[in-house]
Amino acid sequence: MELRSNEPTGPIEHRWEKHKEASKLVAPANRRKYNIIVVGSGLAGGAAAASLGEMGYNVQCFCYQDSARRAHSIAAQGGINAAKNYQNDGDSVYRLFYDTVKGGDFRSRESNVYRLAELSVNIIDQAVAQGVPFAREYGGLLANRSFGGAQVSRTFYARGQTGQQLLLGAYQALSRQIEAGTVQMHTRTEMLDLIVHEGRARGIVTRCMKTGKIGAHIADMVVLCTGGYGNVFYLSTNAKGCNVTAAWRAHRHGAAFANPCYTQIHPTCIPQAGSYQSKLTLMSESLRNDGRVWVPRKTEDVTKRPEDIPEADRYYYLEERYPAFGNLVPRDVASRNALYVCNEGLGVGPEVDGERRAVYLDFADAINRLGEQTIRERYGNLFEMYERITGDSPYDTPMRIYPATHYTMGGLWVDYNLQTTIPGLFAGGEANFSDHGANRLGASALMQGLADGYFVLPFTVGNYLGEVRTLPPLAEDHPDVKQAVAGVSERIRKLMNAPDPKYPPEHFHRLLGKIIWTKCGMSRNKAGLEEALLEIPRLRDQFWREVKITGEGEELNQTLERAGRIADFFELGELMCLDALEREESCGGHFREEHEENGEALRDDENFSYVAAWEWTGNPAEPRLHKEPLSFEYVKPSKRSYK
Amino acid sequence: MSEELLNLTLHVWRQNGANDAGRFETHQASDISTHMSFLEMLDVVNEELIEKGEQPIAFDYDCREGICGTCGMVINGMAHGPQKLTTTCQLHMRQFNDGDEIWLEPWRASGFPVIKDLVVDRSALDRIIQAGGYISIRTGSASEANELPVAKEDADKAMDAAECIGCGACVAACPNASASLFTAAKIAHLSLLPQGQAERRDRARKMVAQMDAEGFGGCTNHGECEAACPKGVSLRWIARMNRELVRAMVKADTPIQRRDRAS
Numbered sequence: 001m002e003l004r005s006n007e008p009t010g011p012i013e014h015r016w017e018k019h020k021e022a023s024k025l026v027a028p029a030n031r032r033k034y035n036i037i038v039v040g041s042g043l044a045g046g047a048a049a050a051s052l053g054e055m056g057y058n059v060q061c062f063c064y065q066d067s068a069r070r071a072h073s074i075a076a077q078g079g080i081n082a083a084k085n086y087q088n089d090g091d092s093v094y095r096l097f098y099d100t101v102k103g104g105d106f107r108s109r110e111s112n113v114y115r116l117a118e119l120s121v122n123i124i125d126q127a128v129a130q131g132v133p134f135a136r137e138y139g140g141l142l143a144n145r146s147f148g149g150a151q152v153s154r155t156f157y158a159r160g161q162t163g164q165q166l167l168l169g170a171y172q173a174l175s176r177q178i179e180a181g182t183v184q185m186h187t188r189t190e191m192l193d194l195i196v197h198e199g200r201a202r203g204i205v206t207r208c209m210k211t212g213k214i215g216a217h218i219a220d221m222v223v224l225c226t227g228g229y230g231n232v233f234y235l236s237t238n239a240k241g242c243n244v245t246a247a248w249r250a251h252r253h254g255a256a257f258a259n260p261c262y263t264q265i266h267p268t269c270i271p272q273a274g275s276y277q278s279k280l281t282l283m284s285e286s287l288r289n290d291g292r293v294w295v296p297r298k299t300e301d302v303t304k305r306p307e308d309i310p311e312a313d314r315y316y317y318l319e320e321r322y323p324a325f326g327n328l329v330p331r332d333v334a335s336r337n338a339l340y341v342c343n344e345g346l347g348v349g350p351e352v353d354g355e356r357r358a359v360y361l362d363f364a365d366a367i368n369r370l371g372e373q374t375i376r377e378r379y380g381n382l383f384e385m386y387e388r389i390t391g392d393s394p395y396d397t398p399m400r401i402y403p404a405t406h407y408t409m410g411g412l413w414v415d416y417n418l419q420t421t422i423p424g425l426f427a428g429g430e431a432n433f434s435d436h437g438a439n440r441l442g443a444s445a446l447m448q449g450l451a452d453g454y455f456v457l458p459f460t461v462g463n464y465l466g467e468v469r470t471l472p473p474l475a476e477d478h479p480d481v482k483q484a485v486a487g488v489s490e491r492i493r494k495l496m497n498a499p500d501p502k503y504p505p506e507h508f509h510r511l512l513g514k515i516i517w518t519k520c521g522m523s524r525n526k527a528g529l530e531e532a533l534l535e536i537p538r539l540r541d542q543f544w545r546e547v548k549i550t551g552e553g554e555e556l557n558q559t560l561e562r563a564g565r566i567a568d569f570f571e572l573g574e575l576m577c578l579d580a581l582e583r584e585e586s587c588g589g590h591f592r593e594e595h596e597e598n599g600e601a602l603r604d605d606e607n608f609s610y611v612a613a614w615e616w617t618g619n620p621a622e623p624r625l626h627k628e629p630l631s632f633e634y635v636k637p638s639k640r641s642y643k
Numbered sequence: 644m645s646e647e648l649l650n651l652t653l654h655v656w657r658q659n660g661a662n663d664a665g666r667f668e669t670h671q672a673s674d675i676s677t678h679m680s681f682l683e684m685l686d687v688v689n690e691e692l693i694e695k696g697e698q699p700i701a702f703d704y705d706c707r708e709g710i711c712g713t714c715g716m717v718i719n720g721m722a723h724g725p726q727k728l729t730t731t732c733q734l735h736m737r738q739f740n741d742g743d744e745i746w747l748e749p750w751r752a753s754g755f756p757v758i759k760d761l762v763v764d765r766s767a768l769d770r771i772i773q774a775g776g777y778i779s780i781r782t783g784s785a786s787e788a789n790e791l792p793v794a795k796e797d798a799d800k801a802m803d804a805a806e807c808i809g810c811g812a813c814v815a816a817c818p819n820a821s822a823s824l825f826t827a828a829k830i831a832h833l834s835l836l837p838q839g840q841a842e843r844r845d846r847a848r849k850m851v852a853q854m855d856a857e858g859f860g861g862c863t864n865h866g867e868c869e870a871a872c873p874k875g876v877s878l879r880w881i882a883r884m885n886r887e888l889v890r891a892m893v894k895a896d897t898p899i900q901r902r903d904r905a906s
């Protein structure tokens with residue numbers, strides 16, 4: 001396997017333009033001769049399918065939900081960045097590029113990040129023209145806010161529902177193409193395998209989730225925009241259906257998987273209330289602007305009511321440890337410190353599985369200083385949501401928060417064209433690894449999904465088709481197709497007929513999640529990762545032996561759907577631990593306890609300034625590592641410090 | 644808030660496909676924590692059913708945080724259950740008492756055929772949007788975003804209407820199974836913005852024609868939709884939709900083609 005990034009060279013501000021000029025085009029009249037499969041209808045997939053359909057290609061788009069509008073992009077609250085400099089505070093494409101490379105802890109490709117920053121401005125234009133109701137100032141112009149510690153106000157937002165409104169914009173554009181007949185939408189249809197023919201991606205195998213029917217869809221190329229793999233942790237802020245299956249099946253066919261150990265743990269989520277918990281809810285990071293984070297200083301106080309703990313016995317650990325940034329330290333630092341204080345036995349809230357894992361986020365000072373009305377205006381919706389879930393009112397008692405998995409920076413390796421290592425297989429949005437390095441800045445995933453979907457893929461897909469011109473027809477009864485279909489049916493048969501069926505699939509998912517969370521989560525070490533690498537295969541064997549699924553395969557069967565996804569999470573989980581073990585440094589969301597200095601992450605640029613791209617070898621314990629070296633011509637690697 | 648454990652009796656609608664007549668089945672839910680969400684309570688019941696070798700209750704969900712619009716069932720006769728402005732997935736068990744009997748049914752509407760148990764087919768809502776619920780703008784051809792200011796008041800109102808999550812509770816709650824609130828919300832969102840003006844007339848006619856073609860009933864002002872809506876989408880959008888329609892009809896010169904529901 002050869003990793004060729006295909007980045008253009010020359011001055012960075014001209015690279016994308018130059019690349020486009022050198023690319024092949026498909027004439028409008030020829031486009032309808034090409035069939036393109038887009039899996040996913042989130043920001044990346046929805047935007048790509050709509051744009052490609054509008055250009056005149058024949059598009060088949062797939063999603064597992066009952067409507068394209070429900071992709072998990074819908075849940076993004078905070079906002080989307082763009083280098084518009086509307087606030088006249090010195091923002092520019094270059095500054096957004098710079099912040100993103102630095103925020104990614106120097107583990108991303110400069111050319112890609114520059115393009116992302118460049119395209120950010122077009123996204124806002126497009127969304128506004130579609131009718132996305134972004135927040136506005138009294139004068140009628142677009143409003144911005146500063147987000148995630150950025151020094152400029154470049155974040156656009158639509159109340160607390162930015163992802164929803166951007167996705168509805170893409171969904172409506174997609175609906176227009178469905179009406180026009182250029183896109184055919186397949187909802188409640190899950191991709192379970194990739195069809196590769198003569199070395200090129202030529203289709204997918206799907207299961208209709210209403211009838212259980214397995215079928216093949218053949219095309220000239222396949223684009224995967226299937227989102228992130230955060231659900232490997234079982235508990236995360238992802239939707240329950242989010243999965244790695246599509247990407248993992250591609251990986252097993254030869255698509256390299258990059259940086260799987262880079263995951264982002266968000267510090268402000270509502271903690272787990274019991275062992276039955278099925279997901280975690282994110283609370284906007286903006287809460288840390290006014291809330292103070294603390295735990296009791298003494299372990300004997302953790303069961304007391306917070307009101308009864310005197311000021312002197314409260315440990316404002318972020319303010320004490322990071323006087324310059326205090327409660328506003330970056331996500332990874334805030335998360336890791338919450339972990340440490342809970343490990344020290346200072347966690348609060350109810351015991352779950354014998355542990356208290358929560359810290360307080362206290363608004364009492366802010367309410368005293370600014371008045372309850374101001375706090376209500378700023379955070380009213382969030383406080384209501386918190387109360388609905390926990391039964392407590394943050395106006396009266398501190399919130400309890402704990403970190404949760406939120407985003408996965410790793411994903412399918414792609415070149416500058418967003419093509420994977422399988423020709424004809426492209427990946428966009430959270431499913432690829434491309435732009436965020438080891439750590440993603442707030443409000444930049446929406447930007448990346450839409451940049452990929454509206455502006456990059458429509459172009460690079462055309463370039464691929466222009467290069468290959470005509471592909472030989474592939475019949476449904478060709479052995480490559482039949483084999484893929486038979487493989488999927490066989491796997492379902494195996495899942496439905498485990499030799500010693502005992503437990504529902506969630507039982508295993510919870511156990512897997514716990515291993516990954518404790519040993520490959522916010523803070524990792526060699527011994528823990530090695531343990532995980534023994535435990536995961538053991539649990540996986542047990543899963544295949546004891547998973548219990550009732551009902552039939554040929555009907556709506558949600559237990560079967562989940563079991564198939566969990567089976568893939570087992571293999572991915574192992575790769576995450578291998579990747580984390582191999583990366584003997586700390587960078588971004590990947591913190592190796594052996595590599596720190598005064599508690600801060602210690603990067604090793606000399607030895608680890610590369611993308612780790614893993615090749616499937618048939619044995620999940622022995623994938624092959626390929627390295628794409630990273631070089632920094634513009635933003636010189638520096639140390640992140642928040643002390 | 645303190646935790647209590649509840650014991651509940653569930654009467655759940657079970658139906659295997661659109662052709663099955665369907666029936667209620669009774670299940671016990673024991674030791675349910677008041678901190679659980681309603682769907683987590685059903686997860687517990689389902690895991691027990693699977694362990695006993697029985698089929699779990701099918702119900703739709705995805706985000707479990709009240710934004711994707713996937714979940715939804717009628718709980719004791721109320722779409723999304725007893726708590727105002729709350730989706731089924733955000734409903735928590737502290738809204739119930741020990742010993743309660745809970746009746747669970749799917750959204751019932753001829754526009755929403757049952758797929759299995761509490762899972763229904765809401766693709767009709769997608770087809771209403773496909774009929775015209777968008778602004779036609781080619782990718783990459785948009786002009787500078789701040790070129791056209793939008794009064795804050797209009798933008799805020801458009802956002803109010805745009806909050807609809809497409810869950811279908813309004814249809815389930817309506818005695819006529821009308822999809823008016825859903826349809827009106829999208830018409831309002833787009834017609835309030837300057838960007839949405841060019842297609843304004845046709846949009847209203849096409850979307851309403853599609854709503855009728857899908858077999859949804861007409862609006863006779865019961866207001867149940869607004870009461871059930873988890874996002875507080877306002878009834879006044881329906882009045883606005885009717886005005887849009889009158890405007891459109893007056894100026895219309897071409898009839899709208901109704902499409903098949905299965906298209």
Ligand SMILES: Cc1cc2nc3c(=O)[nH]c(=O)nc-3n(C[C@H](O)[C@H](O)[C@H](O)COP(=O)(O)OP(=O)(O)OC[C@H]3O[C@@H](n4cnc5c(N)ncnc54)[C@H](O)[C@@H]3O)c2cc1C
Binds near residue numbers: 078079
């Ligand atoms: C709670 C939350 C809040 C966030 N807030 C922000 C924010 O404020 N700003 C920001 O920039 N980012 C935010 N993010 C991150 C951002 O929302 C996501 O990274 C981004 O939306 C992902 O978009 P996507 O198109 O790649 O994937 P998704 O939107 O997840 O779409 C995936 C699509 O793939 C389909 N799919 C998946 N697997 C299969 C399969 N096997 N077969 C068929 N179809 C499949 C799904 O049906 C879906 O249509 C947030 C994320 C979360 C979870």
Ligand code: SF4
Binds near residue numbers: 825868
């Ligand atoms: S109007 Fe309200 S009830 Fe109806 S679909 Fe939209 S969110 Fe659901």
Ligand code: FES
Binds near residue numbers: 732
């Ligand atoms: S599951 Fe998404 S709104 Fe309830």
